[in-house]
Amino acid sequence: MAERYDLAIVGGGPAGQAAALALQGHGLAVAVIDEQPHPGGQILRQPPREFGVTGWMGGKVYAALRRQLGQFEALSGLDWLGGRSVLGLSRSSDASFVLTLSGRSGVETLRARRVLLATGCQDLAVPLPGWTLPGVYAAGGIQAFVKSQQIVPGKRIVLAGTHPLQLLIADQIVAAGASVSAVMFAQSRQAMARLLAESPLVAARQASALLPAGAAMARLRRRGVPVRFGESLLGIVGGERVEGVRSSAGETACDAVGLCYGFVPQSALPRMAGAGMRAAGPAGGWAAECDAWQRTSVAGLYAAGETTGVAGAAAAQCAGRIAGAGIALDLGLLAPGAAERRVAGVRRAHAKHLKFAALLDRIADPTGHFPVMAPSTIVCRCEAVRLADLVSCLDGRSANAVKLASRCGMGPCQGRNCEPTLLRLLGDRADPGFSARFPARPVMLGDLAAPE
Amino acid sequence: MRKADVLIVGGGLVGCATAWHLARGGAQVTLLEAGDIGMGASGQNAGSLHFQLERRFLENGEALAEQAARTAALSRLAIDDWRGLEAELGADLHVVMDGGLMVAETAEQVGVLERKIARENAEGLATRLLDGDEARAIAPYLSAGILAAGFSGDEGHADARAVTRAFAEAAAHAGAILRMRSPVTSARRLDRGFEIACADETLQGDRLVIACGAWTAQICARLNLHMPLFPVALLMNATERTAKGLRHLVQHVGRRLSMKQTHAGNILIGGGWPARLAQAPDGTFDPRRRPEMIAASLAGNMRAAIDTAPFVAKLNLIRSWTGVTAISADQLPIVGEVPSMPGCWVAGGGSAFTLGPTFARLMAQAMGGRAAPELDIVSPARFEHLNSFMG
Numbered sequence: 039m040a041e042r043y044d045l046a047i048v049g050g051g052p053a054g055q056a057a058a059l060a061l062q063g064h065g066l067a068v069a070v071i072d073e074q075p076h077p078g079g080q081i082l083r084q085p086p087r088e089f090g091v092t093g094w095m096g097g098k099v100y101a102a103l104r105r106q107l108g109q110f111e112a113l114s115g116l117d118w119l120g121g122r123s124v125l126g127l128s129r130s131s132d133a134s135f136v137l138t139l140s141g142r143s144g145v146e147t148l149r150a151r152r153v154l155l156a157t158g159c160q161d162l163a164v165p166l167p168g169w170t171l172p173g174v175y176a177a178g179g180i181q182a183f184v185k186s187q188q189i190v191p192g193k194r195i196v197l198a199g200t201h202p203l204q205l206l207i208a209d210q211i212v213a214a215g216a217s218v219s220a221v222m223f224a225q226s227r228q229a230m231a232r233l234l235a236e237s238p239l240v241a242a243r244q245a246s247a248l249l250p251a252g253a254a255m256a257r258l259r260r261r262g263v264p265v266r267f268g269e270s271l272l273g274i275v276g277g278e279r280v281e282g283v284r285s286s287a288g289e290t291a292c293d294a295v296g297l298c299y300g301f302v303p304q305s306a307l308p309r310m311a312g313a314g315m316r317a318a319g320p321a322g323g324w325a326a327e328c329d330a331w332q333r334t335s336v337a338g339l340y341a342a343g344e345t346t347g348v349a350g351a352a353a354a355q356c357a358g359r360i361a362g363a364g365i366a367l368d369l370g371l372l373a374p375g376a377a378e379r380r381v382a383g384v385r386r387a388h389a390k391h392l393k394f395a396a397l398l399d400r401i402a403d404p405t406g407h408f409p410v411m412a413p414s415t416i417v418c419r420c421e422a423v424r425l426a427d428l429v430s431c432l433d434g435r436s437a438n439a440v441k442l443a444s445r446c447g448m449g450p451c452q453g454r455n456c457e458p459t460l461l462r463l464l465g466d467r468a469d470p471g472f473s474a475r476f477p478a479r480p481v482m483l484g485d486l487a488a489p490e
Numbered sequence: 491m492r493k494a495d496v497l498i499v500g501g502g503l504v505g506c507a508t509a510w511h512l513a514r515g516g517a518q519v520t521l522l523e524a525g526d527i528g529m530g531a532s533g534q535n536a537g538s539l540h541f542q543l544e545r546r547f548l549e550n551g552e553a554l555a556e557q558a559a560r561t562a563a564l565s566r567l568a569i570d571d572w573r574g575l576e577a578e579l580g581a582d583l584h585v586v587m588d589g590g591l592m593v594a595e596t597a598e599q600v601g602v603l604e605r606k607i608a609r610e611n612a613e614g615l616a617t618r619l620l621d622g623d624e625a626r627a628i629a630p631y632l633s634a635g636i637l638a639a640g641f642s643g644d645e646g647h648a649d650a651r652a653v654t655r656a657f658a659e660a661a662a663h664a665g666a667i668l669r670m671r672s673p674v675t676s677a678r679r680l681d682r683g684f685e686i687a688c689a690d691e692t693l694q695g696d697r698l699v700i701a702c703g704a705w706t707a708q709i710c711a712r713l714n715l716h717m718p719l720f721p722v723a724l725l726m727n728a729t730e731r732t733a734k735g736l737r738h739l740v741q742h743v744g745r746r747l748s749m750k751q752t753h754a755g756n757i758l759i760g761g762g763w764p765a766r767l768a769q770a771p772d773g774t775f776d777p778r779r780r781p782e783m784i785a786a787s788l789a790g791n792m793r794a795a796i797d798t799a800p801f802v803a804k805l806n807l808i809r810s811w812t813g814v815t816a817i818s819a820d821q822l823p824i825v826g827e828v829p830s831m832p833g834c835w836v837a838g839g840g841s842a843f844t845l846g847p848t849f850a851r852l853m854a855q856a857m858g859g860r861a862a863p864e865l866d867i868v869s870p871a872r873f874e875h876l877n878s879f880m881g
Contacts, residue, residue, distance in 0.1 A: 128782060136785065147785070421754075434670070439526035442533045442651045445754070450730055450808045476783055476810045480730060484803030487796050488789035 039117055042149045043069045045365060046137055048124050048307065049156035051079020052103055052351045053343025053358035055110040057154050060362025060380075062113055064371045069117040069148065071124055071139060074186075079158055080178065081351045082107055083186040091188060099206075099250045103351055122146070125477035127153065127311045135311075135338065138477070145485040152338050152368070154361055155326065156354070157304040159344035162321045163455035164199070164299045165417050165425075166409035168274030177298035181207045190216035192294025196283050198222040198271045199298030201402040202230075202251050205265070207296060209254035212261055219292045220264045222285060224407035227267035233401045244394040247352070271297075271409045299404040301348045302458060308345065309474035311336050317467070318347055320403040322458030324471060331364025331377075332357055340365060349395035356388035408462070417463075418456040420449020425463075432463055437471050440464070447472050450480045494520040494667075496857070497686050497695035499674055499709050500702030501525075502532035503650075504837045506657035506668070507850030508699055513664035515858055520695070521666060522688055524673035528654030530703045534813025535843050536726050536758040537650035538739055538748050539572055539585075541565040542592050542617055542642050543606050544841070545743055546762065546821060554821065555609065561822065561845075562613030563864050568848040569644045575847060581656035583648050584753035590645025590739035591620075591629055593636045593798055599744040600638045606743070607640055617642045631736055631799045645739045647750040650843060657850075677712040683833065684713075697857060699835045704777040704814045706838040715831060716876040718819035719838050723765035723781030723812050725791060729805040731755030740798060747794040749802075757802060759795045763787035765812035781812040815840060819873065825849045826869040827856070830877045836870055 045061070047054045050072035058070055070077070076084040082103055085091045095104060122141035130136045135153045139146045161176030168174070175191065177199065183191050190211055196219050197204040208218045223230070234241050241248060258265055272284040274295055282291040302323025309315060309324065314335035318325040325348075326334050326341040334341050342361040343354030360381050367377040411417070413426035423446040431443045437460055440446060446460055447453030453460075453472045461471055496512050498505045501523025509519045547558035569587075576583050594600045603619060610617045617640050625639035626632050632639075662668055672688035677698075679685075684698040700709045704721035711717075736751040747761040764787055768779035788810060796803045818824050818839035825837045835857070837849050852862035 126783070128785075138785070435526050436529075439529055442528065443655060448728075448809070450806065452809065473780060473811075476788075477807060480806035480808050482803070483729065483792050483805050483807050484796060486788060486807060487792035487803070488786070490793070490797075 039069070039119055039146065039148065040067065043067045043117070044150070044369070045069075045152045045154065046071060046135070046148060046150035047154045047156060048137075049079065049158055049343070050074070050077035050110075050118070050120070051156060051158050051343065051354065052081060052106065053156035053354040053361070054079070054154065055106055056355045056358025057156065057342060057362040057365070058113060058116055059106070059109055060359045061366060064366060066369070069119050069150070071119045071122050071137070073121070073123050075120045077110055077118065077120070078107055080182065083182050085186050085188055089188060095185065097250075102355075106355060123479040124307060125479055125481055127307045133338070140477075140479065140481045140485060145481060152340065152365055154365065155307050155339070155341040155345050156343045156358060157307060157345045159301040159303050159348045160454065161297070162300045162302050162323070162404070162458060164297050164408060165411055165415050165459055166271060166273060167412045167415050168276065169297070170416050170419060171274055171276050171280050172278070173276070173280030173294045174274055175294065175296050177201075177204050177207050177296035178301070180294070180296045181210060184210050184214050188214070190214050192216060192292070194219045194292045195294045195296060196220050196222065196290055196292040197296045197298055198224070198283065198285070199300070200224050200404045200407050201298045201300050202398070204296065204298035205251050205254040205258065207298070208263060209257055212258065212263065218258070218263045220266060220290050221258065222269040222271065223265075223267045224270045224404075225267065230267070230401050233397065237397050240393050240397050243390060247350070247394055270407065273409070299408070300402055301344070303345050303348060305345070306452065306454065306474055306478040308334060308339070308341055310476065310478065311339055313339060313341070315470070319399050320405050321348070322461060331367060332361035333364060349392055350398075353388060353391035353395055356384050356391060359384045360388065417459050418446040418449065420451050421445040423456070428460070428463060437461060437464060437469050438473055441472055452478070492520070492691065492693050494518045494693060494695045496697045496699060497684060497693055498522070498699040498701065499686065500700065500705070501527040501658065501668060501670065502530050502701060502703055503528070503654045503657060503846040504701040504842055504850050505699065506654055506661050507847050508701065508837070508853055509661035509666040509668065510657050510664055511851055511854030512857065513661055513666035515854060519661070519666040520693055521661070521668045522672045522674055522686065523668065523670050524702070524705070526670055527658045527668065528651065531813055531815040532654045532703075532843070533651055534726065534811065535650050535815070536748065536750070536760045537647045537752075537843060538750065539587060539646045539648060539844050540590060540739060540741065540748070541569060541615060541645055541844070542590065542640050542741070543610060545741065545746070548602055548606055548743065550821070555606070557820075558822065559609040559613050560867050562610060562615045564845055564848055564867070566614060567864060568845050571847045571851065572648070579656045579660050581652065581659075583652045583656060585646070585648040587644055587646035588737045589628075589641060589643045590741065591625060591632070592640040592741045592743050593625065593632065594638045594743050595635050595797070596637070596744065603638055603640045603743050615642070629738055629740070631801055633798055633800050635797065640743065647739055647752070649753060674709060674712070677709060679713055679831065679834075697833045697835065699837065699853065701837040703838060704816045706816060706836060710836065713831065713834065714880050715828060715834070716873070716880060717824065717836060717838070717870070718873055718876060719816040719824065720819075721767055721775050721777045721814050722817050723767045723814050724760065725763040725765050725783060725787045726758065726760040726811050726813065727788070727791060727807055728809045729757040729759070729802065730808050732757065732805055735801070736799065742794060742798060745794045746791065747798060749795055749799065757805065759791060759802070761791065761794065763791045767814070777814045781814060783810060783812055823849070823868045824870050824873070825853065826865045826871070828877075829871050829874050830880070
């Protein structure tokens, strides 16, 4: 690791890789930072090399991503800084950026003239009665276990929510040898079909994106996995751990639950840097605002992929390539015409993916389908703040004021999980949410202290 | 046009506490707050109850130390006020007054402590000097490098977030009107009294209290009044929750450090490390925007904390934040009626968590006609020369 880079890319997933590949050959000093030891992002979360996994992520769905990952891993001349979290991002006096990283070797600081944030997204946390029982997961968490650890954290799993991704996850769970007790969609099948029918062209053009969900559904049916629609989750039941779920259709026994109501951008870093943000989508959260070259409102700071709105890996790849060209343009390495020519096709593909993402957003929209919380339901897990504790504070105050009054969002996750729920409860669309604070991840005091 | 006996600008600790005292004394009070209650320094500070002379008064010459020592009378009142506050407000404010230690690591710092304690004792504050072993006997978490500590049995901490809220609720209960999200758009002096406007209402009052922290000077300027209060940005830090082990307020006589464990178990670490104030496009300071953290402040603050109480090195930092307060031209608070503008009261300039409840009580007392000579030392009268050309 050097002290200074021309470009620091935060995130080694599809967008970050695409940007690094787009910038190869320009002689830039580039660092790519990721919390995982190996590149891939959540979508291609790699198992440890020691596992010697063969045939990993073999499906056709992942072919293009695997190809890009191979190219990225073959890149020479960039510093892969895996296993490190970015705790803070700020401007230094010489107009470059200072990134504070923490990893196994403690806290490190690096400077970069430009920064690309490609930090991806996370599962939307959805509080409901029983959701803090051991055995309840974000559906994406179960998928991460399956992909990178080759284990399924349960034997009989229920997936519930509104997002069609849960079909793919159920399929992967079954393929990994566990059983899925049910996949429950809160919305009706007709409502989903109607939305598809309203956008036949978008749907037809993106048949390749829809087919895997359809194929997964067919496989699940063949294996006797019930896929049910219009079934709302009422609560998760169990003593010491999950024993079943209660839904509008009755009780279903299971030993693990995956909640799949949608995804929200990882927004801590752009917010900390003061970049302009917008409400991300129906699932909630905040997305970094970008121009046509993926520039944020902060000079020198770029964003691509799910950080700018959850739109899937293919859109993230396109945005990463556009960001790469934009950075080359801004550094004077590409003339405007050349930069535009380089991404003309990518822009067309990007627009197509974004249209499909918008359709998927409508189909997966959790609005109106969130489970009803009980007064005792914990909203903020870090600080054990219950819905009843919050209700007395919701008198027109800002999210920051509710945080001060209730401790909601004051814990180690800095509100990453509870903020969308609190903002839904506040119902004030103009509220910008919690102020983003250093550090984006908890860090040991001893690692931060000045030398003795 | 609505009329009130007293208009208060600023919904922080002092504004809300003053509203409470006045309202329960029968006055008609309206308070205007630009944002939400307690969102400025009152909600951002770390809740120290400190009665030993502050380090900042000890490192800037004997004259200042001498002058600051004379605020000890206010500290003595504040100790009694804090001991009775939870009962009086009927609220759980997590007030802990188990004592506070101001530690020294060098012989020179021990000398400063000795002189400080002599001054405090002369002013009637019961502080005493402990040697390193005595300090560690009551505070086993202290490092072996601590040579001595000033001890005050009354120091401690309270939940800053809860205190201002409790004052606000008590004020509203007593009949005060608290208007949130109502930034002042104009302020002027009338032949008798004052007129203050916010977006949707204009109010008149016989008296005006300006207690809005870093914004106090700006509101005073609307009345054609100079008030030498300057915004400063400070860094605070919170660790993850941990088992109760740090009972005292811990400060350092030679380094910037203040440390305590909250009711919830987090250890709050601060002590006056600077952050960088945001600037408006015209180059002036903009206290509304979040100040920027300074990396060296964070590293220095953590080092001072670890050198004083080594066990904190293994704890996780979960949040650092910056907040804006104001200091006066001579570092002492500015509290009282402005001599050249009778009826206009100001309260600002730091130490207003520890001394805030007392400032509020004394101001209300003086407005009620009973003199509060304890406020003379902090009266804005000492800056009247700045207003001799303001008319």
